[in-house]
Amino acid sequence: MNQIALEALQTRAVRICRAAPLLDRAADQLIASVRQAMGVPEHAEAEVEQEFAGLRATLQAQFLPEFGKIYTALLLQQLGAAASVVLRALESEPVQAYLAAAEPIEAAVNNALHELSGAVSAALSDPGQG
Numbered sequence: 001m002n003q004i005a006l007e008a009l010q011t012r013a014v015r016i017c018r019a020a021p022l023l024d025r026a027a028d029q030l031i032a033s034v035r036q037a038m039g040v041p042e043h044a045e046a047e048v049e050q051e052f053a054g055l056r057a058t059l060q061a062q063f064l065p066e067f068g069k070i071y072t073a074l075l076l077q078q079l080g081a082a083a084s085v086v087l088r089a090l091e092s093e094p095v096q097a098y099l100a101a102a103e104p105i106e107a108a109v110n111n112a113l114h115e116l117s118g119a120v121s122a123a124l125s126d127p128g129q130g
Helices: 003-016 020-038 046-090 093-125
Strands: none
Touching: 003 046, 020 046, 046 093
8 A cells, every 4th residue: 555545544544433532532641641740730821721732732733643553553453354344334424423422422321320330339338228
């Protein structure tokens, strides 16, 4: 595969699979770690926040191409010859609608499970209930 085709595949794979949030979360965690190491509060002065925003943008710009390479290599390794078929299927409107909804659904389920675990813990700690 030539370099242009490979770069197009990388961009396409990250876009279609909606994988960029993986990199976003990693960058957010890195920024949070730097913030914590420097003792900077969550809401600092505007100029400090601008510095962190600049760092975040730099991380995104520098690491997105490498992330695309890694993600695509793993996709090809796991799917092999089926990768192009899978990517074509992922481009369909219903699958893209599902992928757009998947993250908010996961967050809502996690919140519901957290609330449920609190209720279960409360019920287990009060043997008089039930």
